[in-house]
Amino acid sequence: xxxxxxxRGRITTVKNTRKITSAMSRIAAARLVKAxxxxxxxxxxxxxxxxxxxxxxxxxxxxxxxxxxxxxGAAHPLLLKRSGNGRVVIVHITADRGLAGGFNxxxxxxxxxxxxxxxxxxxxxxxxTVGKKGRSFFQHSGQKIVRHHDAPTLGDLVVKAKMVAxxxxxxxxxxxxxxxxxxxxxxxxxxAYNYFKNVLTQQPKVEQLLPFESREIVNDERVLPVxxxxxxxxxGHLLPIAVESxxxxxFFNSIAGEVxxxxxxxxxxxxxxxxxxxxxxxxxxxxRQAAITKELMEIIGGAEALKG
Amino acid sequence: xxETTIQLDILTPLGPKRHGVVVPGVEVPGLLGELGVLPEHxxxxxxxxxxxxxxxxxxxxxRIAVGAGFLEVTRDNRVVILVERALEVSEIDANxxxxxxxxxxxxxxxxxxxxxxxxHRKLVxxxxxxxxxxxxxxx
Numbered sequence: 001x002x003x004x005x006x007x008r009g010r011i012t013t014v015k016n017t018r019k020i021t022s023a024m025s026r027i028a029a030a031r032l033v034k035a036x037x038x039x040x041x042x043x044x045x046x047x048x049x050x051x052x053x054x055x056x057x058x059x060x061x062x063x064x065x066x067x068x069x070x071x072x073g074a075a076h077p078l079l080l081k082r083s084g085n086g087r088v089v090i091v092h093i094t095a096d097r098g099l100a101g102g103f104n105x106x107x108x109x110x111x112x113x114x115x116x117x118x119x120x121x122x123x124x125x126x127x128x129t130v131g132k133k134g135r136s137f138f139q140h141s142g143q144k145i146v147r148h149h150d151a152p153t154l155g156d157l158v159v160k161a162k163m164v165a166x167x168x169x170x171x172x173x174x175x176x177x178x179x180x181x182x183x184x185x186x187x188x189x190x191x192a193y194n195y196f197k198n199v200l201t202q203q204p205k206v207e208q209l210l211p212f213e214s215r216e217i218v219n220d221e222r223v224l225p226v227x228x229x230x231x232x233x234x235x236g237h238l239l240p241i242a243v244e245s246x247x248x249x250x251f252f253n254s255i256a257g258e259v260x261x262x263x264x265x266x267x268x269x270x271x272x273x274x275x276x277x278x279x280x281x282x283x284x285x286x287x288r289q290a291a292i293t294k295e296l297m298e299i300i301g302g303a304e305a306l307k308g
Numbered sequence: 309x310x311e312t313t314i315q316l317d318i319l320t321p322l323g324p325k326r327h328g329v330v331v332p333g334v335e336v337p338g339l340l341g342e343l344g345v346l347p348e349h350x351x352x353x354x355x356x357x358x359x360x361x362x363x364x365x366x367x368x369x370x371r372i373a374v375g376a377g378f379l380e381v382t383r384d385n386r387v388v389i390l391v392e393r394a395l396e397v398s399e400i401d402a403n404x405x406x407x408x409x410x411x412x413x414x415x416x417x418x419x420x421x422x423x424x425x426x427x428h429r430k431l432v433x434x435x436x437x438x439x440x441x442x443x444x445x446x447x
Contacts, residue, residue: 041323048319049390052353052380158321158392225351225381228340237339237355238378241392248321 007284018273025266032259039256046249053242054214082187087124091191094134095258096151101265104133110204152251161248172210193250194257202257311347317388325394334363352381358436360444373444402445409438
């Protein structure tokens with residue numbers, strides 16, 4: 001008899017859990033539309049900006065039009081390859097909350113692997129975390145976190161990207177800007193985020209932010225357009241914007257990815273709960289029937305014994 | 309073949325403001341001064357500073373306040389304006405912008421010296437953006 005009660009209890013528990021997961025899934029579904037639109041809407045801007053700055057940077061490398069580039073110390077400080085202390089900073093972008101399947105865990109693992117590889121080649125690695133989940137993971141695994149921001153929302157994303165960009169640029173240029181001593185000087189800046197491929201797939205990505213490199217070799221045959229003012233001034237104006245924009249894109253992807261991952265995870269959790277409830281109910285009924293049969297047998301047995 | 313129109317895109321991180329509008333020309337606040345782009349302009353890239361972008365869309369004359377960014381004219385007669393923010397006239401709260409501007413200007417004139425360079429730069433950016441909004445609402 002106690003067994004029947006236990007099973008009933010378990011069914012109630014699972015039903016309650018299912019209420020939570022399906023509510024979370026519905027909330028995520030509602031947010032997903034907005035986040036997805038924001039991420040998709042932001043892509044044309046980011047891609048175009050990246051292409052333009054990329055082709056400008058590529059033209060620097062090819063030595064085209066050396067005339068206007070030569071005198072200003074050759075290259076913009078954000079383009080220079082540094083070989084100072086070999087330190088690397090990773091901007092690690094995760095969510096503030098869990099319950100989103102492998103969303104945070106996958107990225108944490110990818111970054112941990114990346115850190116190992118860098119360590120093996122003798123480089124010191126520090127982290128700048130965006131999102132509480134990444135911070136708590138790396139605090140436990142004993143990594144050095146120089147700065148932390150909470151995960152961005154669609155509202156404060158632009159401002160946050162500006163802030164993080166300013167911090168990493170300061171670290172990269174040796175803390176000259178603002179003279180911030182807390183931020184150590186680094187040779188390279190990477191950023192890690194979940195790329196929002198579609199609702200079902202988010203790819204953990206670790207990419208280089210600084211020194212700024214064009215993503216793919218833009219190999220279009222068109223001649224370089226007229227630049228006004230010269231290329232160096234233009235790069236000086238555009239490079240900080242491009243760095244910001246890359247972070248913005250990463251934030252947009254991360255937000256959309258988080259909601260999508262949570263929706264998928266909560267959906268399958270609800271499905272699993274339904275399945276479990278079905279199995280438990282079946283088991284419960286069978287047990288109940290068995291108990292009734294057993295009781296009947298006992299009564300009949302007792303009656304037979306009295307007769308005899 | 310002489311083109312008489314150009315295609316205009318205004319892109320921001322918060323999504324495109326205009327996409328593929330066909331216009332006879334567009335005026336843009338460039339780093340080196342206000343500039344107008346007409347059809348068959350040579351491929352061209354220049355920074356954009358906070359100000360007002362103006363163009364005619366049919367009979368309607370459109371004004372959009374923009375933040376910093378850049379302008380690109382491509383070979384296929386397309387003009388792309390990439391800016392960090394942009395607001396249509398209908399989206400601007402002129403009174404609020406005026407009040408904010410007063411506050412920013414006050415901060416700038418009072419605290420000169422006591423605020424650091426980064427803060428100063430931030431205020432100047434904000435000032436430019438607010439002035440752009442106000443100018444967009446005044447035809």
